[in-house]
Amino acid sequence: MKYRLFIDDLRYPTTPDWLVARTSYDAIYAVRNYGMPYEIAFDHDLSGEDTAMAFIGWLEEQVATGDITIPDDFFFTVHSQNPVGKRNINQAMTHLLETYVYKD
Numbered sequence: 001m002k003y004r005l006f007i008d009d010l011r012y013p014t015t016p017d018w019l020v021a022r023t024s025y026d027a028i029y030a031v032r033n034y035g036m037p038y039e040i041a042f043d044h045d046l047s048g049e050d051t052a053m054a055f056i057g058w059l060e061e062q063v064a065t066g067d068i069t070i071p072d073d074f075f076f077t078v079h080s081q082n083p084v085g086k087r088n089i090n091q092a093m094t095h096l097l098e099t100y101v102y103k104d
Contacts, residue, residue, distance in 0.1 A: 001034045005061035007029045007052050007081070008043035023047060031059070036068050042075045042093075044085025051085065056092045070101050 006018040007027050013020065019034070021027035023046050031037070042052045062068035076093050080086045 003037050004039040004041070005030055005036060005037040007046070007055065008041070009046040009050075011043065011079070013041065015034045021028060021055075024050050024052060027055040028053070028058050036070055036074070037071050038071050038075075040053075042076060042078045042089050044078070044082045044089055046078035047059070052080075052089055053085075053092065056089065056096070060092075060096050060100075063096060070097070074088065074101070 004013075005021060005027060006013045007021045007024075009022045010087045018041070019030055019037070022029055044052050046052065059068065063070060076096075078086045078089045080089065
């Protein structure tokens with residue numbers, strides 16, 4: 001299934017062609033059940049103590065063990081209003097992609 005994943009506890013995507021995950025658990029559930037999306041839009045702060053970093057940590061483990069493959073056309077955006085969280089997501093996802101996908 002080719003899809004786009006929108007991770008945010010409050011906002012909605014601007015178009016209806018996204019699967020919305022309100023928690024890191026929802027995002028993990030989506031990837032486990034539908035496979036890796038070709039695009040992810042991230043918010044950092046989800047609900048309570050939950051953040052998108054929990055999902056990214058899980059995703060990195062899955063990619064490292066070969067359980068999940070990131071599509072060649074994959075990309076991500078970060079729409080978080082939290083500047084530190086935004087930087088953390090960008091750094092973690094860039095590291096994941098450079099380590100496991102874009103290695104030449």
